[in-house]
Amino acid sequence: MLQRRQRGQAAYARGLAAEDAACAALTADGWTIHARRLRTKAGEVDAVAEKAGILSIIEVKCRPTLAEAAVALTVRQQSRLLGACEIILGEHPDWGTNGVRFDVLVVDPAGQVRRIADAFRLGDHSFA
Numbered sequence: 611m612l613q614r615r616q617r618g619q620a621a622y623a624r625g626l627a628a629e630d631a632a633c634a635a636l637t638a639d640g641w642t643i644h645a646r647r648l649r650t651k652a653g654e655v656d657a658v659a660e661k662a663g664i665l666s667i668i669e670v671k672c673r674p675t676l677a678e679a680a681v682a683l684t685v686r687q688q689s690r691l692l693g694a695c696e697i698i699l700g701e702h703p704d705w706g707t708n709g710v711r712f713d714v715l716v717v718d719p720a721g722q723v724r725r726i727a728d729a730f731r732l733g734d735h736s737f738a
Contacts, residue, residue, distance in 0.1 A: 628672035628717035629656055635715070635723040641666070644705060652693030657715075658705075665706025667695045669729075672717045676724050679716035688712070688730050 633643050641659040648655045657668040669691060673679035691712055699706065714729040 624672055624719075625670075627721070629670045631717050631721045631723050632668070632670045632715040633657055633659075635725070636666075636668075644702070648694070648698070650694040650697040652697055653690035655691065655694045655698070658698060660705060663706065663708030665699075665710045666713045666727075667691050667698070667710065668713050668715055670715050670717060672719070674719060676716050676718050676722065679718065680714070680724075680726060682716075683714050683729065692732060 629646065633646060636657070636659050637643060639661075641661045643657060643659050644665075645658040646656070648658055655667055656670040657666075659666045659668060669683055669687060671679040671682040673682055695710060695712070699710065711728045712730055714726040716724050716726065
């Protein structure tokens with residue numbers, strides 16, 4: 611039981627570090643971070659950022675390799691992000707005046723960050 615708790619705490623810490631690295635990379639690239647770990651009725655969004663009127667709903671994935679992280683976003687998670695986006699836009703109509711996209715930022719254990727811009731779109735899957 612203790613080992614399980616320690617593994618969970620380590621995974622949580624890795625996740626926070628990955629989110630820190632991802633947000634630092636976004637900020638360095640000129641994005642404004644509107645929110646981190648934003649909780650909505652549809653679920654939590656890792657980050658919400660905006661640049662030049664484009665709103666990005668961001669999921670951060672940390673895996674042993676960037677390739678593994680790049681394929682880690684499930685259809686269920688995409689559905690959660692779509693639902694959260696509707697709520698976010700309803701609460702912040704001034705965000706995303708030039709459009710909205712869903713980005714995945716992948717982070718490896720060394721803190722290397724890559725962005726998959728416009729990772730998916732409404733209609734890519736059937737979200738039931």
